[in-house]
Amino acid sequence: MDTVEKNQSGDRQAEIIRISTDLFLKNGFSGTSMSKIANACDITKASLYHHFSGKEDLFIACVTDGYKEALVALEEILADTSQSPETQLRLALDTLYSTIVGSPVGQMSPLIAEVSRAFPSVARSFHSDYIEPQEALMWQLIDRGIDQGAFKDVDKKVLSHLIFGPIVTLSMSREMFASFEDLDDHFPISHLQNGHAKIILGLLEAD
Template sequence: MAISDFFCPQTTSIVAKRERRKEARPGELLNAALDLFVEKGFAATRVEEVAARAGVSKGTLFLYFPSKEELFKAVVRENISGRFKAWNDEFEAFEGNTCEMLCYCMNSWWERVGATKTSGITKLMMSEAKNFPELAAFYQHEVVLPGQSLIRRILQRGMDRGEFRPLDLDYAVYSVVAPMIFLMLSRHAVGACVPAHVELDPKKYIATQLSTILYGLRLSPGDMEPSQEIPQA
C-alpha cells in the first residue's frame, strides 16, 4: 500500500471541511453583521468588527461584500425583503375571510420578524436614514413599498368582498403599520416608548390593536355612504 493511501482520506476530509467553511462564510458574516448593526447602528459598526465576530479576516469579508453598504443591503435582503415572495404566495393561498387574514398577517409577521433581532433594522433606519440617503432609498424600495403593497392587497381584498368599508388605501395602510412599528421600537428602546417597569405583552398588544382596527374597518348594515360627511361636533 502506498504512503499516499494513508493520507488521502485525511486530506479529503480537510478539503471538505474547508469547502464547507467557505460556503458557510457568507451566512456567518450576515449573522455577525445583523448582530452588530442592531447593537451599534450602521455608522458605528466597522467591517473589521463584523469580520472578527464571524471569525474571518477583513479581506475575506470584502471577497463577498465589497463595502459596508453592500453588506447592510445583503442583511436586509436575507432577513426581510427576500421573504416578500413567500408572503405574497401566502396571500394568494389564504382561504379565510379578510379579518382572519389581517390577524394572521400581523401575528405571523411579529413571530417571524418583529420578535427577532431583525426588527432592530427598522429602529436603525428610523434613526440613521437622514445620514445615509442611499440606504434609506434602498430600504424604501426593498422593504417599505413591498410591505405597504401587501397590506394594500389585504385591505383591497376586504373591500372587494364587501367585508371592509371603502378606504383611502394611501392612508389606511398606516393603521396597520403604525402599531407594529411602535411594538418594534418598544422592543429595542425600552423606556423610550414604554416605561421600563411596564411589561408589554406582544400578543395582547396585537390583539387589542386588531380589535380597534377591525372595528373601524368592518362594513356594517346601515353604514353611511362614503360621500356622506360626518357631522361636526
C-alpha cells in the same frame, strides 16, 4: 460558478449577514467596523469586501435580507384563499408583529432610523425592498376583502399608516426602554397586537 459554488457563496453571505446583524445590534453602526465583522466571521477583510462593497452595503443586506421571510409569509397568507379576509388580515398582522417587534432584524428599527439619516441609500433600499412590497401584499389582501364584501373601501394611505405605524412604534419603544424590568407591563406585545387588530378590522368592517 457552478451550483455548488453558488450555494456555498450564498451560505457564506447568509452567515456574514447573521453575524453582522448581531454586531450592529450590539455596537451600533459607527461602532461596528468591517475589520470587526471580518474577525467575527473568521475571514479576511479582503474576503468580506468580496461579498459586500462596504459597510453601508452590508448594513442594507442585513436589513433587507432579514425581512425576506416576512414577505414570503405574507405571500403564503395571500395565496391561501380558503381563509376569510378577516382571518387573513389577522395572520398578516401576526407576521408583521413577529418580524418587526419579535425578530433580531426588527430590533434594528431604531438603528435603521439613525443610519438612514446619514445614508439615504439605506432608507431608499429599505423602502423599495421591504416597505413597498409589504404594503402591496397587504393591499392585495384588503382589496380581495373589499371585492368579497367583507371590507369597505378606505383611504389606503391613511390605513397603511394605521397598520404599520403602531407596530414600528412598539418595536422602537421596546428597544428604547429595553432596560426596564417591567418592560412587558408598559409594552405588552400580545395585548397591544390584539387591540390593534380589533381597531383595524373595525375600521374595515363593511356597513
